[in-house]
Amino acid sequence: MRLTCPFCGPRDRREFHYYGAADYLNRPGPEAAASAWDDYLHNRDNPAGVTQDLWYHEQGCAAWLKVTRNTVTHEILAVDAVAGGAA
Amino acid sequence: MRIDSKGRIDRSRPLTFVFDGTSYAGFKGDTLASALMANNVRVVGRSFKYHRPRGILTAGSEEPNALVEVLGPSNQTPNTRATMQELFEGLVARSQNRWPSLGLDLLEVNDLAAPFLSAGFYYKTFMWPRRLWEGLYEPLIRRAAGLGRLSGKHDEGTYEKAWAHCDLLVIGAGPAGLMAALTAARAGVDVILCDESSEPGGRLLSDEGAIDGLPAADWVAGVLAEMASLPNLRLMTRTTVTGAYDDGTFGALERVGLHRRPRPNLPRECFWRIVAKRSILAAGALERAIAFENNDRPGVMMASALSTYLNRYGVVPGKRIALFANTDSARNTARSLMAAGVEVAAIIDPREDAAEEPGTTVHRGAVVARARGRMGLREITIRKGASETRLSVDCLGVSGGWNPTLHLTCHMNGRPRWSADLAAFVPNDGAIPGMLVAGAANGSFSTHGCLAAGAEAARASLAALGMAAPMAALPQAEDAPYAIAPLWQVPTKKRAWLDFANDVTTKDVALSAQEGFTSVEHMKRYTTQGMAPDQGKNSNVAALAVLADATGRGIPETGTTTFRPPFAPVSIAAMGAGGRGAGFAPQRFLTSDRASRDRHAPMIEAGLWYRPSYFPKPGETTWRESCDREVMMVRSSVGVTDVSTLGKIDIQGPDAGRFLDFVYTNTFSTLPVGRVRYGLMLREDGHVLDDGTCARLGETHWLMTTTTAAAGLVMRHLDFVHQAFCADWQVRFTSVTEGWAQFAVAGPRARDLITSALGRAPGLPFMGCSDVTVQGIAGRLFRISFSGEEGYEIAVPTRYGEALFRDLIARAETMGGGPYGMEALNVLRIEKGFITHAEIHGRTTACDIGMEKMVSAKKDCIGKAAAARPGMTGPEREQLVGLKPLTDSPITAGAHLFAQGAELTRENSAGYVTSVGYSPLLKSHLALAFLKNGRARHGETIRLVDRLRDIDVLCSVTGPVFHDPEGEKLRA
Amino acid sequence: MPDLIAKPALGHAPLTLAGTTLTEEPQARITAIAPFPGQTDAVARALGMAFPAPGQVVESGGRSLVWAGRDIAFLIGDAPTVALAASVTDQSDAWVTLALRGPQAVAALARLVSLDLRRVQAGQCFRTGLNHMPLVLIVEDADRFRLMTFRSMAQTAWHEVQDALEKVAARAALTA
């Protein structure tokens, strides 16, 4: 599996660390209900199909990436920098 | 038997080799199989289950029978395909799965007991009495099963892994692959052409055909010559593409040194990861067998293999050969044999309309009903209608048609489809993104068809790469249509083999259907068909067809066949190259490493680092003696230890304080410049991630310290929090762990030592920090302590680390101090109740370790919300306490805690011990432990029980801080 | 009072196999410059050097600015003397720099690095891995490379490059 890092170009999967669903980007505010935190931390759509998840280019540029890909075919549809600023 | 004038072997280079203790002669260019055949060795192996004598069936990596152990100078390689093992001078091989010898194998008794060993028999018996399973039945089964032997010795061979990148990967260098690679390379793209064999050409080397009027092998030579002139084409022979993975990544195994005597540093095998923008699978096709009674006798083999042995190796396995085939391809074999002067006694062709063949008798509409000859074929029975005739032969070539070598197209869950015309599975387009399948692998079986398909696949690949390919004239070659009348089995009441390697017969498949295992997956799993070293290459399709027959369904309704990586088995050593010994993970060395080793300190692993365990002095015979001395040294004078392994993250920017407030539970933005604060970091799920100190070096400049274990984790965490939640904050962080050598100096005389080393008094309050000049070098000084004594950490650029360490311990020794290691460091921190990852092990909350007050109520921070869940706090949870045994008894980490008098059950376990050490200061063993509601139980007596090590000790529960609980020494 | 003695990461003598040489480079001044969000252009102006695009090395006045990750570059040469709207850290001691130069350099790297090195040229650099180690790979030209990895891993890095070179040389000897 290869991801095209927006900074570094196409790289082997072994350069990346996987975190989880892109849900982790939507951190509830400090006053959010307990159920919002439960959803944020634990519950997942977990689709058999297109999903978005978070990868860290650990053995590379150290960018956090949001990857749009298919969990059935492993097709990579898009790779975006979480913080933007991709070259 | 050799045929003069035939073959591609080098008769000028004779070689000797040994098989089963007997020395034989062969030639350069032989395989072990061809050389054994030339020496008229007919039985080369024993079958898996029935231990039947077996001969060579094929000429390729799919060989199910001729598996041998190859013996090297220091080790042996089991299950080596004699058909793939190239001969070299001094090769030594041995047959396997037989006892005592290949000729006399006592386990052949299984063959007589076959009626009781039908498919899945073991699921129905050996159940009583239960204890005899592990004691008797299973050991017997295990000993009888298996094939070759590993030596049990470490594999000291040399292996490597490598990467290769290209625009186009062509898999297989037969007519389709050569044509594809040549077409693409001429257009200028980077091409890698892999072929499993030692010599490119594929079937063009095995069959006597013509291309452009030249013998096919000459055409191949011409193509190779042109390829050699193209720098953008890389030909990799002896290289099997073993797996297709995502995004154009392929695994491939190159046999680098297996065909020659070992040489220093020359790898035996190389496992390649090939990354290709496009690929063409041109792996050809595999001939398949027909099941009939005793079709596994030595001398029964694939018709196409006969051609290969004759034309590539100049050898035939018999004097009087018959062919049994339902396609025309075996006719080429017959003609080659006859042209070479070998008697072809008959061709048995089940097709009623089969053509005559000059020079031999064709039995049309007939089948071979059985073979005879336990140690080598003597006779076949030809059945036509109700009549049977016997024919004396010593070899039978069989062809049941061809299966495209589409295995790689299944590796990404692609399923092939059934072609009724070819009576074979063919690959579906797009099964592997970017891959086209060409030639026989796609069901084009004529030479012309292969050449045309190879060229076309190259053009399509070039177009996908954005390149135009000029049309070139195709070489002229035969274009015979493929005609087949499917025939999978000849009915028999006896056994007819489908899977030679696992001894699966048509009866087993029928029994599987009879018992309701009618799904093809059930059948395979029940009979073990397809699970042997040939991975079902020889039997999957036929077994499916036989199952379809048995269940009265068509083949497409019965199911499909699939293959998983690897295409051909790959050694663990090749895919694990580099992992041997210390190669498994990088080693990280401290600048003080040499100085510590000079002092005979045993070095222990701390993550990837090596740290000194203790520094033995003359006369000390145990680690405890050294440890006790080092602890007392720190408590009474001064000790020095290397703490450079701790993570150091430099944090700069106007928003740094705000950022630290967000990632730490406590507040940092209010810390004055020149001061250090202890901080606690949570995971977002509310458990403790890490702890450490953070120093404010300047108004917008901070230095965070992490534990050794969590350094990488924390860096990743900070990057995530910043990039995901506050990317616009003016703050950046950079790891500076590697840039600084940092030493802890601790003890009542620590200040004296620092004063001596700096040439001035440190002048720092507890938890203060400043820039310093250390003997002319710019460094940093922190007044922090992990021991409970007055402590400093002094840091200099890494290049000066060794010098500073040696300098500090030399100065310390003049004060009655010296270096101390991890053991003493651990005792010191236990005495002081400081935690490590033994306590913050991932299930610990701030509350559990008594730090709930460090979670600021005034601000949000990572983990705060989740830490408020009801299950995360409360007296039912285990809380950090100290334990002191009531008697002078050793105690152990990992012991559990029980109320006195409570039965030792899971339900009664009230906690467990995380860290222990012997305190020479308090002259007692001490422990840190987690105890349910522990903070309310100080003063209680609790029972510590380690049933693994027979320890049962009463302890008093205390606070976790044993030494100087008020911290007076720290602040002195 | 004696000054502290500086030690190299390894102190190894150069190694040449199959015409390809592995050396430990002398320690250079390396300054990591990580502009604060939105400040990259301002940092470049203050430095008087273009801030390198990903994978690029910018050379100017005897100094090179090596792209080293997301919004970070290593200034190799004299440290900046002006204040920058960036995090600035001295990384001189954090890295060991090995050089691999010669006709088998790419073949050896193919055993260590997962990158496509087919058409690399001077002025390129990569953040990647040297097997399991972090790596900044700087291209001097098509068969000359500098490899920066963590200083504490210098021994493993040297060993693994040497091992790759030995295998490449053993293969080369077959056809020589």
Next chain:
Amino acid sequence: MRYSGLKVFTEGLLGNRGWKPVWRDPAPKASYDAVIIGGGGHGLATAYYLAKNHGLTNIAVLEKGYLGSGNIGRNTTIVRANYFLPGNSEFYSHSMKLWEGLEADLNYNVMHSQRGLINLFHSDGQRDAFARRGNAMINQGDDAILLDRDGVRELLPYLDFDNTRFPIYGGLLHPRGGTARHDAVAWGYARAADRRGVDLIQNCEVTGIDIANGRVTGVQTTRGAIRAAKVGMVVAGRSSQVAAMAGLRLPIESHILQAFVTEGLKPVIDHVISFGMGHFYISQSDKGGLVFGGDLDFYASYAARGNLPMVEHVMEAGMTLMPMIGRARVLRSWGGIMDMTPDGSPIIDKTPIDGLFIDAGWNYGGFKAVPASGFCMAHLMATGTSHPVAARFKLNRFATGHILDEEGTGSQHNLH
């Protein structure tokens, strides 16, 4: 038909013509008392224990493919009871007891072999953690022995004790740990459930779950609607999809776990061995193949196939730990789809919908759990209350913070 050695003998004499189908092939009825979605190990075991322990026989197991087509037939066959957190300890201990009587109970040889499992440790800290675990096992009534380096050497002399990157300090031996023949477990439960009257319906995919007024009323399938007052979802690997039919969003992410088997070899590894400093565990099957595995590929996936980085890591770990396996050749690799939960422990619980139950989240420890999982799920479906040994496997424990995190890696699904 009862299986025995005598039966094998007499059938052998008679040409093996008398063997009957192991299970019936019934058409689905319009209505059952209970329906179990999923004909894998857990679903079949649930059906078996519903029939055996609770007398419920008007039930069906609905399987979209063939029986045992999921992870029950794609694992490394390890059976162990070596957990240390209350909640897990008692459950796996119960499972082990069921394993030990399984052949007699099912009249099917699942080849459960208590070869002994050894978890190696490579530092003092790891030893302490394994000591805590071993004591928890003994406190639970199971067995554990702490081996030092020499003790390990005696049992496993072929490990690399001299050069391996992370020296072997010792190991925790779990003598009752071992392996079983995975497919046979599915077949044994299926056959035994069928014999008690359970309808096992293959090629029957559930396409919808019918709910009225907060109660489940049945399921829609590719073979028609089936009414049932109780429905159990036992579909690890597809849990999120099936639960979504009932409008539920689960604390589960699906990940791939690869496993590997080598060509057959004469006996060389007698135990189940697990490496403590990398992702690698291994045993040798009765057929002679070395069966081994590692960790997840780590990215969410339903592809049931892996990629090379984890393959290579596993092989490298094998080479540093036991370089004697270097010349064994990997014959086949495959991937299973794991239900990964945020704490690595499973879920056996009611759902917010009356009559709808869930058994899911087996992470990659589902094989050994099959007997107890079926036992406890059957108890829950039959009685409406959790069995005491599965009482902590609640669906809402993440919300309440009653976490069962053996690895201590936190609420990240792929880290368990």
